[in-house]
Amino acid sequence: MKHIIGAGIAGLAAALAMAPEPVTLITSGTLDHGAASLWSQGGIAAAIGADDSPALHSADTIAAGDGLCDPDAVSRIIAQGPAVIEALRRLGVAFDEGLGLEAAHTRRRIVHVRDRTGLAITQALATAVRAASHVRVIERTIVRDLHAPNGVVAGLWIDRDDTPSYLPSDAVLIATGGIGALYRHSSNPAGANGSGLAGAARAGAVLRDLEFIQFHPTGLDTGLTPMPLISEAVRGEGARLIDETGARFTDELAPRDAVSRAVFHHLGLHHSVLLDATGISDFAARFPTIDAACKASGIDPAVQPIPVRPVAHYHMGGIAVDAAGRTSIGRLFAAGEAACTGLHGANRLASNSLLEAFVTGQDAGRAMTMVTAAPDHIWPRAAEPRSDDTSLVSDLVSRHLGVLRDHAGLAIMIARLLPLAGGSDAALIALMTAVCAIDRTESRGAHCRTDHAAPSAQALHSSITMRQALSRAATLIDTSIHVGRAA
Structure with missing residues (x-):
């Protein structure tokens, strides 16, 4: 089978x-x-x-x-x-x-x-x-x-x-x-x-x-988890990104990575960020799911701008x-x-x-369908138990592997996740992702390093196995310890 x-x-x-x-x-x-x-x-x-x-x-x-x-x-x-x-x-x-x-x-x-x-x-x-x-x-x-x-x-x-x-x-x-x-x-x-x-x-x-990891720039920012999206189609039909003053601060139809960074930066300056879709006629009929989600949070998109923020969306x-x-x-x-x-x-x-x-x-x-039947094999022992708790991983990922990253934050994340990676799917994948992120010392697409803001001259893929990730994480931690002692 x-x-x-x-x-x-x-x-x-x-x-x-x-x-x-x-x-x-x-x-x-x-x-x-x-x-x-x-x-x-x-x-x-x-x-x-x-x-x-x-x-x-x-x-x-x-x-x-x-x-x-x-x-x-x-x-x-x-x-x-x-x-x-x-x-x-x-x-x-x-x-x-x-x-x-x-x-x-x-x-x-x-x-x-x-x-x-x-x-x-x-x-x-x-x-x-x-x-x-x-x-x-x-x-x-x-x-x-x-x-x-x-x-x-x-x-x-x-x-x-x-x-x-x-x-x-x-x-x-x-x-x-x-x-x-x-x-x-x-x-x-x-x-x-x-x-x-x-x-x-x-x-x-x-x-x-x-x-x-792609962040959608316009998640409905009313405290819901998972966070409903305000589809890009709404911006495609003319909705504008504004702040609390009513000022438009970015090109809404730029690539998602650019819009997400613009929204994240504006929020970091202590502005509110809102999507103004009041100019779209028949909003409720054209976007019924979005309209219902907004109204469930007390917002009527036909007459009120919608509070938004970047949200993890696609890998x-x-x-x-x-x-x-x-x-x-x-x-x-x-x-x-x-x-x-x-x-x-x-x-x-x-x-x-x-x-x-x-x-x-x-x-x-x-x-x-082209794969032939497998030969008989010795049945394995039972799978090792693993934790389904993602709370610690979620805190680290959200803080250090978000729209903006840097070496210091990624190093902290790696050090805390390595002891957990053997017993948690979430910890293992977060660790492997952080290792790839710390080793990509450039900004490209959805990966933005505040300490390496420019792209490299050559675009290269990363590839990694679990064994390589665990070895690299251990080396990074060991190097950090020695640097700390030397300092």
């Missing part, structure tokens, strides 16, 4: 693509609740406009990626945009008429279902999966770890109703989403805690570009994969936000994530 971990768009698309081969899809929530894909508001980017083309869409993607996009991955994924929209329409997704505009796009190419696009797509895929006889769905089940003797995946440990068990597997796809739930201010559901990345890391997989880094979703570990695949495909580079272009999730999930699912 082959297994897919995660029931967002990537996991669901992979499951459908594997027909008629049997596959088991495992989710910690249900097909209707828990995946980050369900929360996506803005839309899915595709070059379907009369004045648009995949080449223009690719150029915008590469420009936003700040030197780290893989041109082949960009071309391959972006070219499939129009076909993906048609495939989703056939599955029952009723897209709105007209195309939206979002930051750093030079054309209107955002295909949407009001402000509930992720929900509409995920529900359509989930309906198809429920009807697919080749897919077995296991809900409310946590995957604790992978068993990968000699660098080849052979099975996985699961926990269902507090009952642990082991499932042998011919191949595994990780489609568990990102790491946003490690932050205090996050747009992600609780399940986006890096567990899939941690399992791959313990199995020995190479992870790439972990330090690139450009992840498990390194090739064009078929294959990782550096045999029989292990990854897709969607959990994977680092090369599409986003250092800074994701808005609304490319749903397209990537569908395309890479589908491609990985097809590739998994």
Whole structure:
């Protein structure tokens, strides 16, 4: 049997693509609740406009990626945009008429279902999966770890109703989403805690570009957790970022990293930051989810500016994969936000994530059908227990791995996380990310170092394994101790 971990768009698309081969899809929530894909508001980017083309869409993607996009991955994924929209329409997704505009796009190419696009797509895929006889769905089940003797995946440990068990597997796809739930201010559901990345890391997989974490510049700043987003589509329709004086202080349609830094800086100067959408007619009809979230917090967007702040939103880094979703570990695949495909580079272009999730999930699912049955193997011992508590990790990540970073803060974070990394998924991934961030002594895309403000002359990817990260963390701590003694 082959297994897919995660029931967002990537996991669901992979499951459908594997027909008629049997596959088991495992989710910690249900097909209707828990995946980050369900929360996506803005839309899915595709070059379907009369004045648009995949080449223009690719150029915008590469420009936003700040030197780290893989041109082949960009071309391959972006070219499939129009076909993906048609495939989703056939599955029952009723897209709105007209195309939206979002930051750093030079054309209107955002295909949407009001402000509930992720929900509409995920529900359509989930309906198809429920009807697919080749897919077995296991809900409310946590995957604790992978068993990968000699660098080849052979099975996985699961926990269902507090009952642990082991499932042998011919191949595994990780489609568990990102790491946003490690932050205090996050747009992600609780399940986006890096567990899939941690399992791959313990199995020995190479992870790439972990330090690139995108902050959405306009989270609804009313104290809610997770923090609802005020979609970029609202700015695309003319909303302005202002402060308490009514003054506009940045270009709302600049790339997300630039807008997030501008908002963060303005907040740091003790200004309020507000998104003024009062000039958008029929706001409630055009953005019903956002309107409802605002009104639940006592704000009417039709007549009041909306308080906003940057919020952890999307992970450009992840498990390194090739064009078929294959990782550096045999029989292990990854897709969607959990994977680092090369599409986003250092800074994701808005609304490319749903397209990537569908395309890479589908491609990985097809590739998994080509994997032959695994030979018999010795069943492993039970998985080691790990803490699910993310409170300490969340404090450190939010303070030192946010919109702005520096060596001193990252060094503190590494020293505190290293003792915890063996017993916590969150601590392990936060540690690995901090090591990549401290070693990237430049500012590029979503990675901004206050002590290294300029970009390097050459754009280079980072890649790391768990063993390398633990060794590097120990060296950094040892060096810091010796420097401290010398001082």
